[in-house]
Amino acid sequence: MQWALWALAQAPADRDYQGPEGVPNKPGAAKPGKPNTDVSVDDVFGTGAAKPADKPPEASKPAEAAKPAAKPNAGGSDLSMDDVFGAGADTGSSEAPKKGSEPAGTTTARDLELDDVFGGGSSQPSGASAGPTTTVTTTTPGPSDKPADAGAGKQKLQSPSEQILNKSGGKLHTRFRIISSLHYDVDRAEPRKISRNENRVEFYFAYTPNKHVQVVGEVDPVLMGTNQSRELDDLASQVYIQRFHLESRAAYVALTDIAPGLDIKVGRQIVVWGTADKFNPTNNINADDLEDRPLFTEPIANQMAVIDYSPLRDRDKLYFQGVYIPLFFPALLPPSAAAGLKDPYAETPFANDRELAKITYLQEDYLPKNPKLVPRVFGHVEMPENKFTNGQFAFKMGSRLGEVDISASYYYGRHDIPLPVQATTTQVHALNDPTDPPDGYWFRSDVRLIYPKMQVIGLDFATQVPFLGNMGLWGEAALIIPEAKQFHIDLPPLPGGGVDVTPNDDMANPEAFIAGPAIKKQPFLKATAGFDYTFGKHVYVQAQYLRGMINEFGAGHIGNYILGGTDLIFFGRKLVFRAFGMVDLPNNNPKGKGPSGVIAPALLFAPPWGYVNFELGSFALLGGDKTYFGQRATGSSIVYFKVIGSF
Numbered sequence: 001m002q003w004a005l006w007a008l009a010q011a012p013a014d015r016d017y018q019g020p021e022g023v024p025n026k027p028g029a030a031k032p033g034k035p036n037t038d039v040s041v042d043d044v045f046g047t048g049a050a051k052p053a054d055k056p057p058e059a060s061k062p063a064e065a066a067k068p069a070a071k072p073n074a075g076g077s078d079l080s081m082d083d084v085f086g087a088g089a090d091t092g093s094s095e096a097p098k099k100g101s102e103p104a105g106t107t108t109a110r111d112l113e114l115d116d117v118f119g120g121g122s123s124q125p126s127g128a129s130a131g132p133t134t135t136v137t138t139t140t141p142g143p144s145d146k147p148a149d150a151g152a153g154k155q156k157l158q159s160p161s162e163q164i165l166n167k168s169g170g171k172l173h174t175r176f177r178i179i180s181s182l183h184y185d186v187d188r189a190e191p192r193k194i195s196r197n198e199n200r201v202e203f204y205f206a207y208t209p210n211k212h213v214q215v216v217g218e219v220d221p222v223l224m225g226t227n228q229s230r231e232l233d234d235l236a237s238q239v240y241i242q243r244f245h246l247e248s249r250a251a252y253v254a255l256t257d258i259a260p261g262l263d264i265k266v267g268r269q270i271v272v273w274g275t276a277d278k279f280n281p282t283n284n285i286n287a288d289d290l291e292d293r294p295l296f297t298e299p300i301a302n303q304m305a306v307i308d309y310s311p312l313r314d315r316d317k318l319y320f321q322g323v324y325i326p327l328f329f330p331a332l333l334p335p336s337a338a339a340g341l342k343d344p345y346a347e348t349p350f351a352n353d354r355e356l357a358k359i360t361y362l363q364e365d366y367l368p369k370n371p372k373l374v375p376r377v378f379g380h381v382e383m384p385e386n387k388f389t390n391g392q393f394a395f396k397m398g399s400r401l402g403e404v405d406i407s408a409s410y411y412y413g414r415h416d417i418p419l420p421v422q423a424t425t426t427q428v429h430a431l432n433d434p435t436d437p438p439d440g441y442w443f444r445s446d447v448r449l450i451y452p453k454m455q456v457i458g459l460d461f462a463t464q465v466p467f468l469g470n471m472g473l474w475g476e477a478a479l480i481i482p483e484a485k486q487f488h489i490d491l492p493p494l495p496g497g498g499v500d501v502t503p504n505d506d507m508a509n510p511e512a513f514i515a516g517p518a519i520k521k522q523p524f525l526k527a528t529a530g531f532d533y534t535f536g537k538h539v540y541v542q543a544q545y546l547r548g549m550i551n552e553f554g555a556g557h558i559g560n561y562i563l564g565g566t567d568l569i570f571f572g573r574k575l576v577f578r579a580f581g582m583v584d585l586p587n588n589n590p591k592g593k594g595p596s597g598v599i600a601p602a603l604l605f606a607p608p609w610g611y612v613n614f615e616l617g618s619f620a621l622l623g624g625d626k627t628y629f630g631q632r633a634t635g636s637s638i639v640y641f642k643v644i645g646s647f
Helices: 041-045 081-085 114-118 160-167 232-236 336-342 353-369
Strands: 134-137 154-157 172-187 194-210 213-224 243-259 262-269 302-309 319-325 376-381 392-401 404-414 419-427 443-450 453-465 471-482 485-490 513-519 524-535 539-547 560-570 575-584 597-605 612-622 637-646
Touching: 160 172, 172 612, 336 376, 353 513, 419 513
Parallel strands: 376 443, 419 485
Antiparallel strands: 134 154, 172 194, 172 637, 194 213, 213 243, 243 262, 262 302, 302 319, 319 392, 392 404, 404 453, 419 443, 453 471, 471 524, 485 513, 524 539, 539 560, 560 575, 575 597, 597 612, 612 637
């Protein structure tokens, strides 16, 4: 019943980089600062809060109340290639940033480019326009007109967000986006079809009346274009014809510097820990959104209270963070997850070889010879009760030691992907009945799934290597201590007491069930390590080693993976060719099944007239049906198209 992951996305250019969608701002991995729990514009509308260090834009927040993040430059010009990768040599590496200089991701106010829509960390300065700044020529003054000031022949037009910011005296920062995307199944699906069409409107605001208070909110009305009507009655309901729902990534109040170095935030928010790209084993506070593959592992906001404390004047030197989450929120799974559960031949999460041998015989030998015994599977998720005793909490301590940022963390809560613990089998149609059952199944299996408890002890670091051209290095590891759980599977209730699932012992010993540990009490390790580098001004490369994917849980269930990719940047980042891929190592899969993988090419384009961005990409899944990326739970191979308008 193991669910595979349904996508991968590109990696960060640096540690200040907030996710995979954008182009790197500087070569190497800049170091994270104080942990970020505010939701910035990029967090809400672009890449998600994929970094632990940056503070939100807080456009209207007074300087003295802000965290020690670099301030954007006051100038206004288009972002050039030099702004992105530095003005170093056309080949080779650039100089390491000097201490005290502005961190990677700080740029001047500029026109809308790929990073504004597809990510790029904190490169968007506070109050910068979401669209391009357009200039228009004014009329020539006549004889009765007052003399024009020098340089007043042109005036800048402001975006709606800039106008709101200026009219509010810098206290109200807003941003609006419209996103339309379409996915088409091109392989591993029958029939090939449009599988997903999402149309989203995003509204974000951050109001800062003074240096101690900030109110942040964001709401996204979402219309799914595929209609779900199946019966005549469904055509009379908008629920089936137009699938509509609301999402929110932020709804909280922040109290800043209520005591020296002490901040508190209460409400719906996102807290992201870890230094790796996307695959962060130390990041467990917010559940993952795994439904939309191009936005893979996007965090889902949840209600929580967050306390940040920095006892030193230089807050990066030492900081503490505490988080309490009263309500458990599960991961959002793709439709293929249910297909994986209902597949009677899918891998089951037994941890011992004895039970694995029994279920392997049942799946590969007995059931194919006796198809009437294949059950129809129904999944039933057991959610934790909404009680304070089921709350989650986490603590983190971080510091900067020279050129290295490190942190240690602890989390107590639950794994956000459900795992099966019991499968109850009942007979619903007599085997000797001459008529076949209407649905084609003689047996029914009801699977109970739970969210197991766990404790996570984490360590992470990020740095740059000046003598290697500021090559970025990062790594994190999580020692996970799980709650032990058994898995019990009822076998078909046949005459004689069940099914003999040990035919090689020369004894007739039918069994009524297979039971054994699915999750051992034994602690297990997940880890990610990677590097990135920029060649000249137009080529970015990255690679990561992963031990353990997001859905893998428990000793004996952890695989090993390699991820790598590149960006080719042209025309001042108006055009980007991207290719990323992931492969699992052969020992992850059953013997003789070989490796599996996924390839994700994409083309990102920003037209010269601004305000609009396009993305065309694909996710191609490779491997046999018994491999990690080839199993049914991974879903289909897709081509997708996305258009985004910002103002």
